[in-house]
Amino acid sequence: MESILEESLRRKYTTLHFLPGGEVGRFCLAIQAGHVHFGAREIYRLFDKYLSTLVNEDLTENESERLRIQQLPLQIDDMIPVSYPQSGKDSLVARDWLSILSDVDPLAIPTNSKHNKPTPLRTVRSAVSIGQEASTQLVRACRQHSITVTAAWLAAITSTLADVATETCIGPLSDKMALAGMTTLDSRSWRTDQPSPDDEVLVCSRFALTPIKLFANAPFRENAKRAMDTYHGDGILPEKGAALSSATQLLSCMLQEHPELKSIVTASYGIVDKYLKHEYLHQEEVVKVEEIWIAVGTLDDSVVMMLHTWRGQMWLSASYNEAFYCRSMVDAILARVRDTMLQNLDVNIP
Secondary structure, three states, rough: HHHHHHHHHHHHHHHEEEEOOOOOOOEEEOOOOOOOOOHHHHHHHHHHHHHHHHHOOOHHOOOOHHHHHOOOOOOOOOOEEEEEEOOOHHHHHHHHHOOOOOOOOOOOOOOOOOOOOOOOEEEEEEEEEOOOHHHHHHHHHHHHHHOHHHHHHHHHHHHHHHHHHOOOOOOOOOOOOOEEEEEEEEEEOOOOOOOOOOOOOEEEEEEEEEEEEEEEEOOOHHHHHHHHHHHHOOHOOOOOOOOOOOOOOOOOOOHHOOOOOOOOOOOOEEOOHHHHHHHHHHHOOOOOOOOOOEEEOOOOOOEEEEEEEEEOOOOOOOOEEEEOOOOHHHHHHHHHHEEEEHHHHHOOOO
């Protein structure tokens, strides 16, 4: 297992993404393997190891789960629903964490949490380009305002979802003031002060929990600053809340200390997290932001939004279940997020 992880790190393979489920006892594993080549079965086993840490059970001991792993395609770019055991000392914590998400949806798309029949996961993807010139100017603008592209992106999502909710007469959001609580549960990496001959070797990797609360009625730059302070502040240091021994402790901490985090939850298990290093150390002309995922909604009706680079420019993309979302709506939301980022940072591209 460790050799698979090391290989994926060394070759910059894809990222595992742990998404909360809309039904008790279900998780979702999102795998992006469209432009990389890494066996889905091995990725599934990696995720299974992490999930076992959460629920203190070994899913592969179940013969049906083992057969399911063997039947997975060699390459996949989709969401895989995963069940966890209903027993074990940590299962209650996991179920409690999932239950707060089951009926929450900022876009007010009906969920199937009350349905008996599962909705098929028919995942499709939409994407919009920011463009090379706009990407470069966006990085420069973020530097001038002392924020990262990630922080600007989070603020743009907040503003966009608030506008969509208002325009569609959805009514009050989660708690009237706060659009959402965003929480990242990821595996971040740090290096020692000693130089490494191999730049891809990770020296330290631990779980980190970063709760973020952004406000629908706050100005864009205020939300961006808040995201910057919380997401890129003390939370990125290993000694600041990242050294907890297991994911269960992190989730328990989130429930106890941040009960307001009930609208949007980011729960990603990232193999590589270089965007932090890059956004603090990048050169003037370099444009690169590594993949970051945000899960909006629940398992079957989820929209997974991503900011990444491809072919030398930034892209905003989303994976979603076609049974719940139409492509035109998702395309419009992505375009709104892009335009919100550029306009609020005074990036004018003809």
